[in-house]
Amino acid sequence: KALRTRCEADRQAAGEDTCRAAAEAFRRRFFAGQTGPDEYRTLAELPPIPASFDTPIDDAPEGDAPPAATEDTP
Structure with a gap:
């Protein structure tokens, strides 16, 4: 771990061959x-996974994706 x-x-200081071996x-x-x-x-030892920033859309039928946002720049 220390070598990596x-x-x-x-x-370059560690040496290319040494780094490849590590x-x-x-x-x-x-x-x-x-x-x-x-x-x-x-x-069980893994830290908890943080909540996603995405929120589910309850009204959309299954399989439908929400429309893509439009960009402000041309």
Whole structure:
């Protein structure tokens, strides 16, 4: 994790080969489903998802989309 952070900050100083190796290790770990001690292990541990800014339209028939807003600029 520290190496990936260093690569994000200054890839040239960390070295291209080192950053590629760190990215590949992260990719393999991610797709293998392995987690570390600082990652969520169950759905109950996830933080709550914030409410959406979209509000449902109760009067629209199912499958109908609301009309698109017009732009003010030409």
